[in-house]
Amino acid sequence: MSAPQNCLQSPPLKAVNLAQTLTQTARRSPHGLAVIHGDVRWTWRELDLRASALAEELLERGLQPHQCVMLDGPNSPEFIQAMFGVWRAGAVIAPVNSRLHASDIAQLSELCQPAVMIAHSTTESHAQASADSVPFDQPTLWLDGEGEGSVGHYTEPVHTVRDYPVWRGDHAWYFFTSGTSGRSKASVLTHDQMGFVVTNHLADLMADTGDTHRSIVVAPLSHGAGIHMLPQVARGAATVIPTSSGLAPAEVWELVERERVTNIFVVPTILKRLVEDSSVEKYDHSTLRYVIYAGAPMPNADTRRARQVLGDVLVQYYGLGEVTGNITVLPPHHHDHPSPPEVPFSTCGYPRTGMQISVQDDKGKEVPSLCTGEICVAGPAVFSGYLNNEQANAESFRDGWFRTGDIGLVDEHGYLFITGRVSDMYISGGSNIHPREIEEKILDHPAVKEVLVLGMPDPEWGEIGAAVCVLEPGVTVQEDEIRDWLKTRMARYKVPRSIRFWDELPRSGYGKIVRRTVREMLLEQTA
Incomplete structure (x- = not known):
């Protein structure tokens, strides 16, 4: 079935650059804390100036609007500065996980064709592999180090740098699939789509987030944690970044107590490690209002343990990178929703605001409640397609629905249960x-x-x-x-x-x- 033609021919419509979340917060709360990392404590004004200074440097180097900038490094304040600096300059970010193999980085570079790479000294082999794969227009910028060529060197712009004007459909983020079952793809996330995602996260996951709140980062900013950081910026909530190179539960819980952290984004494996570590009993975590977990199904036993340790603060969401996490939500007080007799695991929640779920058979027909089929989704959070991969686009959409590749069922109340993946x-x-x-x-x-x-x-x-x-x-x-x-x-x-x-x-x-x-x-x- 083909999509109906729109009877109204609308002119091109403006979108809002994601950097506007920082621009507006820096105006509203210039002296509020934005980023905390060891002894580093940037205000919103400082982060805003640093983003402008980096954007100015990128533009002076010849970066053109809509070109791609690859970001590769561990979590740091400079990583956040780079994200907003690239958007402010009108370019697209392509963050990669710093733990990937150099050959993986080369493949991702071939896919997204970056004009510039921003890397870290610990990922120098990645920068070299990427340069060997796709010659850069400019030398690599470094997330660490001092002097020209390091992101941290750019602290204040010489000229006023405004957020580059963007239009609906303009690319903002190339979000790479994890590649756990095959070759990675790049989901194209646009500025207007991401504006909806930021709003939806605030509405459905952590509704009262504000400038007195703080969020701690324990997963790579290159992926879901980076998406989670954007609503914090929009509402003026500070982001706390641990100094350890890997997950150190004792440091995380100490920071939760000292900085009075109110929300955290985790994947189930990280949450399991945090609540099973003895340090969770040593520090006060009563300020936590939202422990948001996503990325994979969480076994019932692990969920029960986390609730026993942390209380009813768990918020689950289900959503692939292609839908930027925006498919379902399970608030704290819904974690006891009963499962159908034939389902041995818990629900992942009900549809996110403005989104719709359809469980379909092999022909694309919606199946009745409690019947199993492929989970398909529609709504403003759905991405615009894979970068340079028409075959994957054709396989992933049917009659306008995005096919998640996950198998599940919906009960009579509209709660979704994931039973597995097609593959x-x-x-x-x-x-x-x-x-x-x-x-x-x-x-x-x-x-x-x-x-x-x-x-x-x-x-x-x-x-x-x-x-x-x-x-x-x-x-x-x-x-x-x-x-x-x-x-x-x-x-x-x-x-x-x-x-x-x-x-x-x-x-x-x-x-x-x-x-x-x-x-x-x-x-x-x-x-």
Whole structure:
């Protein structure tokens, strides 16, 4: 079915540059704290001037509007300065995770064709790989160091630098997929779309956020944490950045107490580590109003533990990078919403304001409540497509709906339950099996800390289930014990035929378990 033609021919419409969130907050609250990082405590005026100074430098170097600037480095005040400086100059940011391999950076550079790279001394190999892949128009700018060529050197502009005027549809952010199951793609996020996302985050996730609030960053600003930072800027809430290069729970909780942090964005693996660390009991975290988690399904056992430790402050949202996290929300007081009898895990919430969910069959027809299908979504948060990838665009949209690739169902009250991904499902002996149900059952075993279930090739059954478990410290358990545990809790055909125990599961730079790598490792072990 083709989309109907618009009967009104509208002229091109202006959009609002994302840098306006900083411009307006700096005018309104120039002396309020914007960024806290060790001894660094920038005000909104300082951050605003620094963004202008960097924009001025980029323009003097010859950066053109709509060109791409790749950002590569650990979380820092200068990373935030670079984001707003690039937008103010009218260019597009392409943040990458600093933990990726140099070959990954080269591939991403080929995709987005950056004119300039802003990197960190710890990612110098990335800068070189990117330069070898796509020659830059200008030398690399550095997030650390001193003197010309370092972002921190640019503190005050010589001339007035205003936010570059943008139009609806103008690119703002190339948001890279994590690539845990294949080659990365770049979702094109536009200024007008992101304006809706900022507003929606404030409406649905943390409605009373204001200039007395503070947010702490514990995930890469190159991804979801960077999106989460934008509503803080819009409302004048300071961003607190730990000084540790990796996740240090004791430092996080100490900062929560000292800086009176009110909200935090985490992925489930980070939240699990934070609440299981003994330091959570040492420091006062009563100022936390919103602990927002997203990025992957969170096992029921981990959610229960987090609520016991932190109280009813958990806010879950579900949303891919292509929809910038804007599909569902589960506020604190909705975490006890009952699951249907046939669903062994909790809901991820109801549709975000202004968004719509449709669970569809293979033909694109919406299925009734409590029936499983592919989760599709529509609304202003949906991205405008993948950069230079028409095949992926054609595969990802059907009749105007964005196809998430996730499988789920909606109950009679409109709450969504995710049962797995289309690509994760495997067929064993003619039966479709979704790993998430099995993973939840295995995680109920007291000896198991983490687990991944996937289908592996088998000459007799086509595919068989394989479970890789990480046990709690100091615990020993046998394969048959896990299998017997499952046989009393689910249909026998779903019980994995292979159960293995590893010390850890491989993760991406974003903290997600890399299913593709696990599969490759299992194939090597059985070769």
